[in-house]
Amino acid sequence: MIRVVLPFHLRTLARVDGEVELEVNGPVTQRSVLDALEARYPVLCGTIRDHVTQQRRAFVRFFACEEDLSHESPDTPLPEAVASGAEPFIVIGAIAGG
Amino acid sequence: MSTVRVLVGTRKGAFILTSDGKRETWDVNGPHFGGWEIYHLKGSPVDSNRLYASQSSGWYGQIIQRSNDGGKTWEQPGTKPSEPTTTPDGTPMGESNKFVYDTSSGSGKPLTTHQWYDGTQHPWEFKRVWHLEPSLTDPDTVYAGVEDAALFRSTDGGQTWQELSGLRGHGSGAQWAPGAGGMCLHTILLDPSNPERIFIGISAAGAFRTDDGGKTWRPINRGLKSQYIPDPNAEIGFCVHRLAMNRSRPNVLFMQLHWDVMRSDNAGDSWREVSGNLPTDFGFPIDVHAHEPNTVYVVPIKSDSEHYPPDGKLRVYRSRTGGDEWEALTNGLPQRDCYVNVLRDAMAVDSLDSCGIYFGTSGGQVYASADAGDHWAPIVRDLPPVVSVEVQTLP
Numbered sequence: 174m175i176r177v178v179l180p181f182h183l184r185t186l187a188r189v190d191g192e193v194e195l196e197v198n199g200p201v202t203q204r205s206v207l208d209a210l211e212a213r214y215p216v217l218c219g220t221i222r223d224h225v226t227q228q229r230r231a232f233v234r235f236f237a238c239e240e241d242l243s244h245e246s247p248d249t250p251l252p253e254a255v256a257s258g259a260e261p262f263i264v265i266g267a268i269a270g271g
Numbered sequence: 272m273s274t275v276r277v278l279v280g281t282r283k284g285a286f287i288l289t290s291d292g293k294r295e296t297w298d299v300n301g302p303h304f305g306g307w308e309i310y311h312l313k314g315s316p317v318d319s320n321r322l323y324a325s326q327s328s329g330w331y332g333q334i335i336q337r338s339n340d341g342g343k344t345w346e347q348p349g350t351k352p353s354e355p356t357t358t359p360d361g362t363p364m365g366e367s368n369k370f371v372y373d374t375s376s377g378s379g380k381p382l383t384t385h386q387w388y389d390g391t392q393h394p395w396e397f398k399r400v401w402h403l404e405p406s407l408t409d410p411d412t413v414y415a416g417v418e419d420a421a422l423f424r425s426t427d428g429g430q431t432w433q434e435l436s437g438l439r440g441h442g443s444g445a446q447w448a449p450g451a452g453g454m455c456l457h458t459i460l461l462d463p464s465n466p467e468r469i470f471i472g473i474s475a476a477g478a479f480r481t482d483d484g485g486k487t488w489r490p491i492n493r494g495l496k497s498q499y500i501p502d503p504n505a506e507i508g509f510c511v512h513r514l515a516m517n518r519s520r521p522n523v524l525f526m527q528l529h530w531d532v533m534r535s536d537n538a539g540d541s542w543r544e545v546s547g548n549l550p551t552d553f554g555f556p557i558d559v560h561a562h563e564p565n566t567v568y569v570v571p572i573k574s575d576s577e578h579y580p581p582d583g584k585l586r587v588y589r590s591r592t593g594g595d596e597w598e599a600l601t602n603g604l605p606q607r608d609c610y611v612n613v614l615r616d617a618m619a620v621d622s623l624d625s626c627g628i629y630f631g632t633s634g635g636q637v638y639a640s641a642d643a644g645d646h647w648a649p650i651v652r653d654l655p656p657v658v659s660v661e662v663q664t665l666p
Contacts, residue, residue: 182306182331186347215366216347220331224369232330266330 175206176261183221183264187214192261201256203235204247221264236263274665275621276341277629278322279637280309283655285324287342290650294627294641297650303345304336311402311616311659314341318410319665323429325400325415333399335367335415335429348429367429370397370417373436382439385419386448395419395439402616402659404459408466416456420447420473422485435485438471443490443507450475450510450529457615458514462521470524470539475510478526480539491539495528513615515557517564525567525594527557527615532569534594545594550581556618560643561626565593568620568628568644570613578633579610587630589644603647604638611636616659623664631657 177193184190195209204227211218222229227247229235234243238252238260254260277288284302303309304326312324324336324345337348349367372395374383387393398418406412411428421439423432438444447454458472467484470491477492495509510529517523526533526542530553533542546552551571560566567590573581580586585604588597611632621627628644631637635654640647 180330182328186331186334215349216334216368218349218366219333219368224366225371230330230332 174258175201175209175255176258177206177210178261178263179217180264180266182266183217186216186220189214194258200248201251202248203242203245203251203262206251206262207247232267234265234267236265237261273623275623275627276314276319276663276665277619277637277639277650278312278314278342278659278661278663279631279654279657280311280324280616280659281631281635281655281657282308285309285312285326285342286651286654288637288650292623294623294639297639299651300342302655303342304334307334308399309658310399311661312336313403313405313661314663315405315410315413316407319663321405321410321428323403323405323413325403327399333368333370333397335400337367337429348427349431366431370400370415370421370423370432371434372397372421372439373434382444385444385454386446388449392445395421397421398453401455401457402459404461407461407463414459414461414469416459416471418453418455419449420454420456420476422456422459422469422471424485435481437481437486438479438488441479441488441490443476446507447473447476448508458511460514460516460521460524463518464521468521468538470514470516472511472514472526474512475508475529477507477509478511478514478539491535492542493540494535494542494544495526495533496531496544497529512555513557515559515567517559517561520564523564523593525557525559527554527569529553529575532557532567532594545590547590547595547597549588549597550586550599554613555615556613556630558618558620558628561620561622562624563591563626563643566591566643567594568618569597570618570630572612578612583608583610585609585611585632587628587644587647600640600644600647602645603640614658617657619660619662621662621664627662629660629662631660633657 175195273292279286284305286301290297307326310325315321320341322338326334336345384392400415402416404414415423422435460470462468479488481488512527515525522538524535532546534545535542554572584606587600611634618630626643628640633656637650
């Protein structure tokens with residue numbers, strides 16, 4: 174089971190409290206986790222990555238195991254601790270502006 | 272007695288203000304979508320409980336919200352949580368926040384770039400919905416004006432959106448350039464006498480009109496002048512801030528241009544300046560009295576470099592002559608130390624016998640006048656900066 178932590182506004186949109194738990198088939202990557210997340214919560218389509226290009230939105234960042242994974246390839250396997258559910262995959266709204 | 276519902280979009284959420292026909296005491300409900308920018312929300316003219324809202328964020332992009340109960344509850348009209356996102360045959364289900372520019376070869380002249388600030392070509396990039404205009408006849412049909420400038424339409428209550436790509440593809444699209452606020456399609460006027468005719472305004476491309484339901488478009492900017500455009504016959508490139516019409520006389524249009532207040536008596540084929548005795552003819556909103564088609568309202572702003580009222584006095588100006596002759600309306604408005612702005616979509620009129628006028632400010636005030644502007648009072652004073660104001664007159 175993959176654990177995902179969403180930022181406040183996306184939790185509100187998806188109407189969830191706390192972490193989201195997802196089943197991911199196959200390799201656990203940014204892409205497969207986000208695919209599973211959007212399949213469960215269609216309203217999140219387009220809010221984390223672009224509908225068409227699938228590019229991460231500029232002010233959204235990905236963290237796990239105290240590492241910034243935002244610039245990793247979406248197909249790079251996530252850390253084993255994420256794949257095993259020991260650590261969450263964290264989506265963060267970057268702090269910018271006032 | 273009639274009820275009035277004022278729909279207010281702000282930088283940090285939406286608010287719904289309601290009153291009876293006297294418009295003296297108000298109930299303030301909100302924030303809805305707290306923390307999100309609400310560029311616009313508007314009700315259907317044929318189903319007053321059907322509202323659409325544009326919810327957006329620099330972080331998370333665009334969300335479309337819909338209400339079927341006058342704003343008590345809201346939903347994203349796309350696929351519900353936990354429902355499959357594709358049909359059994361693999362077709363994607365509706366995604367209400369998906370605005371994808373038409374680049375198909377079968378849609379006329381699809382464009383991929385427009386002019387950027389430095390004169391180079393720049394890809395068209397969807398940023399947000401500035402304005403939602405529900406159909407005059409069908410509550411499930413709604414138009415969306417977006418940044419980067421394009422017009423979209425939904426015919427399924429906001430679940431899916433299709434671009435009316437003849438606008439961008441009419442020929443000048445590659446020359447359109449953004450204004451300081453971005454390249455936005457901010458005004459959509461539906462002609463109540465002709466369902467095939469739509470007027471739109473784009474900053475900083477100009478005004479355009481379709482006479483065939485959105486298939487083909489032409490610029491309607493003849494007579495506009497801009498100190499930045501030396502060519503007096505330029506077809507596009509004008510920083511139109513807002514268009515307005517009275518429903519009873521849809522061939523007469525009023526425009527707040529960047530500088531200049533303009534009027535057209537032939538559906539935009541030509542324009543003449545009607546700034547007259549205004550203290551400054553820079554501004555953003557313009558609107559027309561619901562029952563007097565020659566009574567027009569603007570809020571003069573000092574200049575394009577100083578976005579606040581002249582002399583620290585917040586004054587709405589009213590013309591009862593269709594322009595040229597203007598009077599300051601000040602009763603109840605702050606007449607000293609006031610340095611707020613009023614944005615282009617932040618003025619509206621109701622349709623009660625004694626026409627109500629409403630506007631919101633960058634300081635979070637929403638002012639109302641129940642007597643066509645003679646007297647004003649704030650409904651609320653301390654909202655987040657107001658982006659848009661619409662009003663519904665309910666039986």
